[in-house]
Amino acid sequence: MLSKKTRYALRALTYLGENYGKGPVLISDISREKKIPLKFLENILNELKKADVLESKKGKGGGYFLKASPKKISLAKVIRIVNGPIALVPCVSLNFYEKCEDCDEKHCGIRQMMTITRDATLKILEKKTLADVIFASA
Amino acid sequence: MLSKKTRYALRALTYLGENYGKGPVLISDISREKKIPLKFLENILNELKKADVLESKKGKGGGYFLKASPKKISLAKVIRIVNGPIALVPCVSLNFYEKCEDCDEKHCGIRQMMTITRDATLKILEKKTLADVIFASA
């Protein structure tokens, strides 16, 4: 399951996607509109900024905004930044790989099933973007 | 990600699958062969028994064994028992549904994407069984 933090991130990004091209949006606006605890949201948006998904401006007229079009930001990307691996086991993760002890990876049946599962999941999450989320909610 | 407990469960069940039809297997054997902490494994196998996946026999000649053929036990079933929901968000879970607050489910774009993702994941995990795991590792 995705953490609450990740769900907050997705909701915030959706809001920023809806306001794409309209200039910076205040954290406090997102917090109010999407009912996300303000200070927690600060951390989340900052994390997304460091991961190059968002840009920000300080001072009056400032706020956060998407660095690229909502069409360019996949759900997989967001989930990886905020939630971590998408695969069900680390030894199958593309971005967070960890070797599993006591297991010959070439002949591990569990690993093979988890690889197939990962591919099926990624096929969706890599393709679907914030734009799809926004379009679907219209 | 699956918990360590769930990965232990899958490994133990695979072992029991390999010994299907050969009578009860000792916890201590599984623990040794699959390198799973014995007392922890006890809890896991008991949970699987309560969920009707395993049967057990006490006393000499006793142990655990699969209640049905490895072909009949899907990975989805095991994961749900030990790990919980397979869906990425509760409002999309078939077996562990929870309403999400502040969200009009009919018009939530995130929810729709998560539904598609769940379906893709389940298509694999409902179909693949312990038998597939065993066959793949041969």
Place this chain on the structure above:
DNA sequence: TTAATATCCTACTAATTTAGTAGGGAAAAT
């Protein structure tokens, strides 16, 4: 140059979940 606005940064905390461990109880076989 000062005040106001808004993000940025570090650190802390409470609650929950995970990953076990401990110790005996109960049933079955011999």
Place this chain on the structure above:
DNA sequence: ATTTTCCCTACTAAATTAGTAGGATATTAA
């Protein structure tokens, strides 16, 4: 009756999650 083996309750340590607190820093504008 003794041994074997699973069964059950409860406890604990460590990690993760979900925040909160408080000020530092950058920008704008009077």
